[in-house]
Amino acid sequence: MEPGEAVATGMYYLSGPVIGTGVAVLLTLAIYSFLYADNPVYKFAEHLFVGVSAAYGVAITYHMAVLPLIIDPLFRPQNTPSGQPQYWVIIPALLGLMMFSRFFRRYDWMSRWPIAFMMGIGAGLAIPATVQTSLLPHLYSTMQPLAPMAEGRLDLLTGIDNLLLLVGVVCVLIYFYFSLEHKGVFGVASRVGIWFLMIAFGAGFGNTVMARISLLIGRVQFLRFDVPEIFFPPSP
Amino acid sequence: MEDTGTRSFVERLLQLDRRWIFLGIALAVVVPFLVPGFKMRSGVVSPRTQSIYDTINGLPAQSVVMFAFDYGPASIPEMQPMAVALCKHAMSRDLRVIGVAIHPQGPLLGGQALREAAEEYGKQDGVDYVNLGYKPGGAAAIKGIGTNIYKVFPTDLSGRNSATLAVMQGVRTYDNIDFIVALSSTPAPFSWIAFAHEAYGAKMGVGVTAVMATDFYPYLQTDQIVGLINGLKGAAEYEDLIRHPSYGMLGMSAQSVAHLWIILTVIIGNIAFFMWRARTRG
Numbered sequence: 001m002e003p004g005e006a007v008a009t010g011m012y013y014l015s016g017p018v019i020g021t022g023v024a025v026l027l028t029l030a031i032y033s034f035l036y037a038d039n040p041v042y043k044f045a046e047h048l049f050v051g052v053s054a055a056y057g058v059a060i061t062y063h064m065a066v067l068p069l070i071i072d073p074l075f076r077p078q079n080t081p082s083g084q085p086q087y088w089v090i091i092p093a094l095l096g097l098m099m100f101s102r103f104f105r106r107y108d109w110m111s112r113w114p115i116a117f118m119m120g121i122g123a124g125l126a127i128p129a130t131v132q133t134s135l136l137p138h139l140y141s142t143m144q145p146l147a148p149m150a151e152g153r154l155d156l157l158t159g160i161d162n163l164l165l166l167v168g169v170v171c172v173l174i175y176f177y178f179s180l181e182h183k184g185v186f187g188v189a190s191r192v193g194i195w196f197l198m199i200a201f202g203a204g205f206g207n208t209v210m211a212r213i214s215l216l217i218g219r220v221q222f223l224r225f226d227v228p229e230i231f232f233p234p235s236p
Numbered sequence: 237m238e239d240t241g242t243r244s245f246v247e248r249l250l251q252l253d254r255r256w257i258f259l260g261i262a263l264a265v266v267v268p269f270l271v272p273g274f275k276m277r278s279g280v281v282s283p284r285t286q287s288i289y290d291t292i293n294g295l296p297a298q299s300v301v302m303f304a305f306d307y308g309p310a311s312i313p314e315m316q317p318m319a320v321a322l323c324k325h326a327m328s329r330d331l332r333v334i335g336v337a338i339h340p341q342g343p344l345l346g347g348q349a350l351r352e353a354a355e356e357y358g359k360q361d362g363v364d365y366v367n368l369g370y371k372p373g374g375a376a377a378i379k380g381i382g383t384n385i386y387k388v389f390p391t392d393l394s395g396r397n398s399a400t401l402a403v404m405q406g407v408r409t410y411d412n413i414d415f416i417v418a419l420s421s422t423p424a425p426f427s428w429i430a431f432a433h434e435a436y437g438a439k440m441g442v443g444v445t446a447v448m449a450t451d452f453y454p455y456l457q458t459d460q461i462v463g464l465i466n467g468l469k470g471a472a473e474y475e476d477l478i479r480h481p482s483y484g485m486l487g488m489s490a491q492s493v494a495h496l497w498i499i500l501t502v503i504i505g506n507i508a509f510f511m512w513r514a515r516t517r518g
Contacts, residue, residue, distance in 0.1 A: 035258045060340040064370040068391065081390045081397045125375045129430035137458040204450045207467070211314065211447035213494045214468040216265050217487040218313020224269045 012233070021230040028219050142169050168196040246515070249508040257501055264494040269486075276492040284456060285473040287463035288441040289325065291415055297330040299414040300407055304428060305346025306339035311421035311445050316345060317471035317484035318443045319419055323353035323365075325478045332403050333365040334413070336389065338377050338424055343369045343393050346419075362392075363402045369393035375427045382410050382436040410438040417465075419443040425452065429460055443470065 012018065030045035070093045072079040073086040080086070095117060101110035144162035148155045174186060175193030182190040268274045281289075292301065303322060307315040326333050335346045347367045359365055368389040371377040380388040385408060386399045398404055406412055416438050418428040425442045432438040439462060442452050446467025455461045465474060468491060471484030 036255060057340060060370070061372070064340060064343070065372045069372075079391075079395065081386070081399065121376065125379070125431075129375070129427075129434070133426070133430040133434045133460070134454075137460060138454050141454070141458045200450070207446040207449050209495070209498060210469065210491065211445050211467055213261070213265065213491055214314045214446065214487065215310075216261070216494075217468065217490050218483075220265050220269055220490065221313070221483055221487060224266075 017230055021227060025223065025227055028223065032219075142166070167192065172196050246508050246511045249504070250512055260497050260501070261494055264497040265490045268490040268493050274489060276489045281473045281477060282466070282470070284464040284466065285470050286477070288322075288417065288443075288465060289463075289474065289477045291439070291441065291462050292322070292325055292329060292331070295329065295331055295414050298332060300332045300334060300412060301326050302334045302336060302413050302416045303346065304416065304418045304420070304424065305335055305337045305342035305349070306418065306420035306422055306424040307345065307445075308339060308341035308421065309345070312345065313483075313487070314445045314467045314471065315419055315421055315443070316349065317468070317482055317487075318465050318474060319346060319349035320352055320482065321471060321474040321478055321480060321484065322417055322419070322443070323349045324356060324480055325474070327353045327357040327359050327364065328478070332407075334403070334407070335365070335367040336381075337370045338372075338374050338427070339420070339422055340370050340372075343367055347393065361394075362396065366398070366401055366403045367393045368398060374424070375431055378427050378431040379435060382431070384408060410436040413438060415439050415441070417441045417443055419465075421445045421448070423448075429455055433460055441465070446470075 027045050027048070030041045031049075033039055034042040068079075070089055073089045074093075077083055077085045095114040098110045098114050101107040142165060144165060146159055146162055146166070148158045148162065150158070171189045171193035173193070174189045175182075175197065180186055268276075295301070303319065303326075305319060323333060333350065335343070335350055337343045337346060350361075350365050350367055353359070354361065354365055361367075369392060371388055373380075377388050385404075389398050392398050392401065410416075410432055416428065416432055418425040418440065420442075421444070425444060428440060429442075433440045440460070441463045442455070442461050443465035444452060444467070446469070449464065449466040449470075452461065452464050456464055465471065468484055468487050472488045473484075475482050475484045
């Protein structure tokens with residue numbers, strides 16, 4: 001049956017996209033109903049979301065990780081580029097299965113092995129990476145000249161910029177230094193540090209507002225543009 | 237009497253049912269979409285977005301760009317317009333595009349962005365672009381691409397042998413990838429910066445949700461990333477740059493009206509608070 005014909009006979013309104021979009025509209029309104037007051041419809045939508053998300057995560061992980069990384073190399077090697085069974089994947093697969101021992105009190109000690117393995121790998125990767133990526137480059141970029149020269153002349157604006165950076169870093173560090181009482185010059189520097197922190201939090205809050213409003217805009221765009229397109233397709 | 241009346245007004249303002257503010261935000265977002273032709277000026281393109289655009293624009297045809305789609309459906313309104321605009325720009329420049337993900341829900345959304353751009357520019361899956369799918373392991377997977385991408389992604393999302401695909405010819409490590417953009421609603425770009433840029437010198441840009449953007453400004457200052465696309469505003473800027481207005485630009489008018497409403501409520505709230513404090517102290 002052609003799409004136009006389906007619309008004419010009404011069968012179109014029983015198709016997956018229409019039903020799916022209808023469910024999405026109802027769930028969107030159910031979630032936003034919380035803004036008026038907590039209610040059972042919101043609770044239902046919230047629980048449904050948690051359940052569906054968990055199930056979706058399991059399905060995606062099975063299809064994109066378990067199948068190609070464990071099942072195929074062991075039992076369906078013809079699906080892998082090498083075409084040969086790779087028995088070494090039994091080791092990580094076993095480590096992964098040992099995680100599930102947490103569900104059985106008698107055997108939950110087994111889960112410590114994969115956790116220890118993951119912590120070791122994680123720390124080994126993260127510690128040097130953090131020093132190399134964040135700590136050292138950001139330390140270097142904090143050490144800027146206070147009287148920078150550009151084309152043989154003093155670049156005053158960049159100098160002010162660098163001075164602000166220096167004052168900000170030193171004062172915020174003083175704010176977080178708790179071995180000395182925050183009074184006198186130390187106290188003044190600490191209060192200046194608070195101002196720098198407040199400005200940073202303000203920038204963060206402004207971005208957070210933008211992000212949250214964007215989510216609402218996404219839902220409104222869905223209701224305003226996508227829903228009419230699905231519910232009222234062009235006539236045949 | 238007048239004093240009591242003013243005070244009670246201030247107190248009423250401070251105890252205003254917050255649902256009125258929600259209603260104001262709802263109207264601020266909905267009305268711009270209902271008024272035909274309503275458009276607020278979207279503002280200038282930030283140098284951070286411009287820099288990513290210039291980098292992609294400056295690559296010769298058939299260069300290889302990699303887009304990491306590390307986000308899920310919850311951040312579609314901010315991330316998807318960004319992903320679509322980047323894919324369209326890369327394909328319009330005849331670049332080869334490789335999509336990867338270390339977020340399990342990324343490949344499906346990334347695939348949509350790649351297909352939408354490919355349909356517009358007549359590009360072919362496997363020849364001009366490929367979606368290599370999801371790889372668990374996060375940092376380890378990113379690091380693995382530095383030695384051999386085919387060990388990390390032996391097959392693409394459709395199960396084809398990655399090494400045999402035309403789009404992958406000559407690509408083996410980060411040395412063969414001209415530019416990477418990590419698109420994410422998670423902390424994944426930190427791993428991309430650490431293990432692709434710092435460890436292997438890959439040239440990188442980042443596109444994130446606005447709530448995360450401030451975390452990445454230090455990396456701009458240190459030149460570890462060439463640019464940063466910041467949430468819906470960044471997406472709108474990129475759509476503006478490639479002259480393809482879509483959901484990003486469409487949403488920015490509502491965004492501006494909502495921001496005006498929030499600024500107004502913050503100002504009114506502060507005035508009311510200081511008036512109340514002055515009266516209670518006085």
